[in-house]
Amino acid sequence: MSAHPAPPTRGRLRDRTVAVVGAGLAGLRAASALAAAGARVVVVEAGDRVGGKAVLDSRDGFSLDRTLQLVGYEDASLLRWARECSLSESLLPLRPVASAQLHRGRIVPCDARSLGEIARTPGVRLRDRFRLLRLPRLMDRYAPLLDPVHPERAAALDFRSVRDWADLYLGASVREHFVAPRAAAETLGDPHELSRVAFLLHWQQSRRGAGRLGIAPSGLGELADGVAATLEVRTGLRARQLKELDGGRLALECSGPEGTGADAVLEVDALVLTTPAAEAGRIAASAVTPAERDFLAAVRFGPRVALAVATERPLTGLPQLVRIPHVEGEASGCGIEAMLVEPGVPGGRAPEGSGLVTAVASQRFAELRANDPDEQVEKALLSALERLLPRVATTRRFQRLHRDPVGVPRFEVGAYNALARFQRVQQDRRALGRRLYFAGDYLSGPRFEDAVASGARAAEAVVQDLTVGQPA
Numbered sequence: 001m002s003a004h005p006a007p008p009t010r011g012r013l014r015d016r017t018v019a020v021v022g023a024g025l026a027g028l029r030a031a032s033a034l035a036a037a038g039a040r041v042v043v044v045e046a047g048d049r050v051g052g053k054a055v056l057d058s059r060d061g062f063s064l065d066r067t068l069q070l071v072g073y074e075d076a077s078l079l080r081w082a083r084e085c086s087l088s089e090s091l092l093p094l095r096p097v098a099s100a101q102l103h104r105g106r107i108v109p110c111d112a113r114s115l116g117e118i119a120r121t122p123g124v125r126l127r128d129r130f131r132l133l134r135l136p137r138l139m140d141r142y143a144p145l146l147d148p149v150h151p152e153r154a155a156a157l158d159f160r161s162v163r164d165w166a167d168l169y170l171g172a173s174v175r176e177h178f179v180a181p182r183a184a185a186e187t188l189g190d191p192h193e194l195s196r197v198a199f200l201l202h203w204q205q206s207r208r209g210a211g212r213l214g215i216a217p218s219g220l221g222e223l224a225d226g227v228a229a230t231l232e233v234r235t236g237l238r239a240r241q242l243k244e245l246d247g248g249r250l251a252l253e254c255s256g257p258e259g260t261g262a263d264a265v266l267e268v269d270a271l272v273l274t275t276p277a278a279e280a281g282r283i284a285a286s287a288v289t290p291a292e293r294d295f296l297a298a299v300r301f302g303p304r305v306a307l308a309v310a311t312e313r314p315l316t317g318l319p320q321l322v323r324i325p326h327v328e329g330e331a332s333g334c335g336i337e338a339m340l341v342e343p344g345v346p347g348g349r350a351p352e353g354s355g356l357v358t359a360v361a362s363q364r365f366a367e368l369r370a371n372d373p374d375e376q377v378e379k380a381l382l383s384a385l386e387r388l389l390p391r392v393a394t395t396r397r398f399q400r401l402h403r404d405p406v407g408v409p410r411f412e413v414g415a416y417n418a419l420a421r422f423q424r425v426q427q428d429r430r431a432l433g434r435r436l437y438f439a440g441d442y443l444s445g446p447r448f449e450d451a452v453a454s455g456a457r458a459a460e461a462v463v464q465d466l467t468v469g470q471p472a
């Protein structure tokens, strides 16, 4: 198992300029590591705010986020980053989140962290409880291949879906009531198609942290804003294409908002692209091999829909993540896959005495409703939410719908093999002197932690390549 990438040595990249495209968590993580190593770093962000999917979105003291903002207590890359930037206070202490699950129309507590707790998950049949004894043995067998920083190392396991794997080893009731709801809520994938590697990576990390989840007191957007304040970030600037110059340097052409004349060409020693895959492929078209171009064009993202609802009063005593197994959601025509219900606290994501619910719809719902107008989608999710939490109807203040056509990378069967091939080509190109790097959730995993680890990994590669021959 490799360690999470350490920060590069300070000062080693003096006189070097690096551009980072995209100010999501992967881009900001790469940029802060490179700046710490002494490079002049310019971050180019097409939007008018930083944070990408973790962008801070607030109204009247409520954080109306598009993500659930869940963080694992053992998310090493994320926690290390916050510490390095002296921004731990925007992340720590995490507010613990209790887990619950919908079962026969009722929300029941369901932590399912130990084997005994998993066996007691509502809906898991007696016969399958015994099969669960296999899980620790299976995890020990897979462990040498499961490296969250280098997920492609698990390519040898990437020939079975989560669904088939769970049916084969653990039984259908464990799949339906434990594996699938976890896979859906925490890896945001469809268990029918999701590679078992995505679930195994998630489960292994969560075993290490005893499965504890929390939320940052004021959300990850604040961390992103805090990091960006220490960097040179050019928002409203869209990277268009790059050109290779003599001596290995690169020219990045960018356009500002139309009519402002704010276009720019940045000449840099290295470039890190952290946009979604297809956009990265377009920007880098002139410098990538056909194999890289095909990989970037083939990465699939699933659309996502989230609804954040501010309530007059808290709906729970403590923050609670509610997972909705597919069978339950289908039965009630719900469409919601997971929701985070949290009471307001001073300095938190909702004012004290009020409440906040963030609901994420299933991938299937997002796909089926892709062409429906916002009002219809919002109405459908609100009425599903009111069925699950009737008090939403009487305490709702306002809500915000987020729709993201390029929501989450789909780590379907075969994705890790493709990733392994892509990473091999990266090694080749680096050895030949190309100073173009890629980072982002589609190269690592569907969580903040993965995006941050991927940004750190790219920064580490830049530092290695730009300091070849320098005394350490």
Ligand SMILES: Cc1cc2nc3c(=O)[nH]c(=O)nc-3n(C[C@H](O)[C@H](O)[C@H](O)COP(=O)(O)OP(=O)(O)OC[C@H]3O[C@@H](n4cnc5c(N)ncnc54)[C@H](O)[C@@H]3O)c2cc1C
Pocket (backbone or CB within 6 Å): 021, 022, 023, 024, 025, 026, 027, 044, 045, 046, 047, 050, 051, 052, 053, 054, 066, 067, 068, 069, 070, 071, 188, 237, 238, 239, 240, 274, 275, 276, 279, 304, 305, 306, 360, 404, 407, 408, 439, 440, 441, 442, 445, 446, 447, 448, 449, 451
């Ligand atoms: C509904 C939902 C819920 C989620 N919930 C959780 C959760 O609870 N916990 C968790 O750990 N993870 C969660 N995630 C996943 C998490 O949000 C992502 O893994 C992470 O934010 C991805 O970061 P990124 O930097 O790779 O990409 P992004 O955040 O997508 O950043 C990419 C950036 O690139 C910019 N960009 C794009 N094109 C250009 C261009 N041409 N020029 C310049 N800039 C450009 C974009 O504007 C954006 O800012 C959730 C995701 C979704 C969709």
